[in-house]
Amino acid sequence: MAGQDTLKSRADTLSGKNIWYYVASAIGILITFGFGCLPPVHPITPIGMKVLGIFLGMIFLWSFVSILWPSLLGIVALIICGYAPLRQVVFLSFGDTVPVLVLFAMVLFGAIQHSGVTRYISRWFLTREIINGKPVIFSFIFIYATYILAALSATILPALLFMWAILYSVLEDVGYKKGDRYTAVMVIGTMFGAICGQAAKPFTGSALMIVGAYEKAAQTQIDYLHYMFFGFIMCSICIFLYALLIKFVFRPDMSKIKDISIDRFKKEQLPPMNRLQKIMTVSLFSYLVMVLLPSILPKSWPVIGLLSRIGPLGIVILFCAALVFFKLENKPVLNFKEIAGKYLVWDVYFLVCMAMAISSALTVDATGITEFLKTFLNPVLGGHSLTAFTCILVLFCVSITQFANNGVMGVLLMPVVKVFSEQSGANFEAIAILIIFALHIALLTPAASPYAAILYGNKDWISQGEIVRYGVIICLMTILAYTVIGIPLTNLIL
Numbered sequence: 320m321a322g323q324d325t326l327k328s329r330a331d332t333l334s335g336k337n338i339w340y341y342v343a344s345a346i347g348i349l350i351t352f353g354f355g356c357l358p359p360v361h362p363i364t365p366i367g368m369k370v371l372g373i374f375l376g377m378i379f380l381w382s383f384v385s386i387l388w389p390s391l392l393g394i395v396a397l398i399i400c401g402y403a404p405l406r407q408v409v410f411l412s413f414g415d416t417v418p419v420l421v422l423f424a425m426v427l428f429g430a431i432q433h434s435g436v437t438r439y440i441s442r443w444f445l446t447r448e449i450i451n452g453k454p455v456i457f458s459f460i461f462i463y464a465t466y467i468l469a470a471l472s473a474t475i476l477p478a479l480l481f482m483w484a485i486l487y488s489v490l491e492d493v494g495y496k497k498g499d500r501y502t503a504v505m506v507i508g509t510m511f512g513a514i515c516g517q518a519a520k521p522f523t524g525s526a527l528m529i530v531g532a533y534e535k536a537a538q539t540q541i542d543y544l545h546y547m548f549f550g551f552i553m554c555s556i557c558i559f560l561y562a563l564l565i566k567f568v569f570r571p572d573m574s575k576i577k578d579i580s581i582d583r584f585k586k587e588q589l590p591p592m593n594r595l596q597k598i599m600t601v602s603l604f605s606y607l608v609m610v611l612l613p614s615i616l617p618k619s620w621p622v623i624g625l626l627s628r629i630g631p632l633g634i635v636i637l638f639c640a641a642l643v644f645f646k647l648e649n650k651p652v653l654n655f656k657e658i659a660g661k662y663l664v665w666d667v668y669f670l671v672c673m674a675m676a677i678s679s680a681l682t683v684d685a686t687g688i689t690e691f692l693k694t695f696l697n698p699v700l701g702g703h704s705l706t707a708f709t710c711i712l713v714l715f716c717v718s719i720t721q722f723a724n725n726g727v728m729g730v731l732l733m734p735v736v737k738v739f740s741e742q743s744g745a746n747f748e749a750i751a752i753l754i755i756f757a758l759h760i761a762l763l764t765p766a767a768s769p770y771a772a773i774l775y776g777n778k779d780w781i782s783q784g785e786i787v788r789y790g791v792i793i794c795l796m797t798i799l800a801y802t803v804i805g806i807p808l809t810n811l812i813l
Contacts, residue, residue, distance in 0.1 A: 352372065362690045370688065373400065383766065393673045394409075425523070428472060429661065441481070445461070446584055450581060452578060461482070468516065471516075515759070518758075528730060532674075670727075714802075717797060721764050762774060
């Protein structure tokens, strides 16, 4: 009887989820196609109202329903509403360089991840003798290792799940369980390390989406070296600050882990790297160097000039072609079909395609949306000192990303931020880099990001109350760090 009651309860839950799915889908579709029927609000034009309705509908559907099919619907909706003919909309979405770069970067970094290189990187961090008998240092290195793995992966999810699996094993071995404070701070801390790594590379995922919007608004390419250098320093500082919070503010019971030792992580010996792993490791760092060289050396040098001309997209395609061309044991080093089938995240790809199309639609003069946002936000962002303007932006970005997709909000904000940056005398590139990282601190609600939804689904190890409690502190710490340290750092670097 108890078993039947359990099955009935699960069936009721699934039925409730299905009902909400269709209700939320209907609401999102209504917003997408119905908002444009409302009278225009000056200076937004009639076509601008239709475009804005599509954008708001996408935000709702992406946040509460799904990513893939709403993205495809949004592309078609831009054609139906009369914004542009099919050929132009397809070119703005699938034909933009940003989605193509996302696709090939997922293949390249997916191949690196598939080879098992990331396991060796994590093992290196977790076998440093400095962690012996030092729980706080262990906590810092564990979260920092997650950040590095996420930064070097095609998407952060495999790195997050991999490091969570290691964490659960450690927690179970020493006797921690759900409800213990140390369990909560480490589970959400690992999540924090992963989302820091999400923004680390300006040529993959949501970071690339926002970078693409910046480059359209600024009519120039962002400096990858400055971007990655800033991110490395700020993410390192933020993770260090989180470790200090563990020691002095959260103060969990760490007696069970006070004897932590690297021997725990050396139990399962990894074999020496094979030839494939060595090739992938060299490929990883070679790619990063080639992408960064045009930011370091004069473009008048023939090789540097060539790298600058083909850009990150040309470089990643070149690496993929080379790794498919060369064979190891009579097989391509990069099995494109296998890697693409396993590591292409189509949700991300189509989200980026739709974001590129909608960003163009939102920012053209014919819609009047940018002019409306300038007028609407002027009381908030206009007339302030450079420091106050930047602080308000950081606060706004960290707050809004808890409830809306970070990539889409970044795409929408970039042209508006450009206008106010010019008014306040701010360096637009510096402000853009700062808010891209701020927009990725998304973990406070399930709608913040797909990874936040996974964190909320991790009910065996952390409660929703703990996520909110520690998540709020993480957000406040990040805002403080980015305003006190990040603002002068961006001005110093740029």
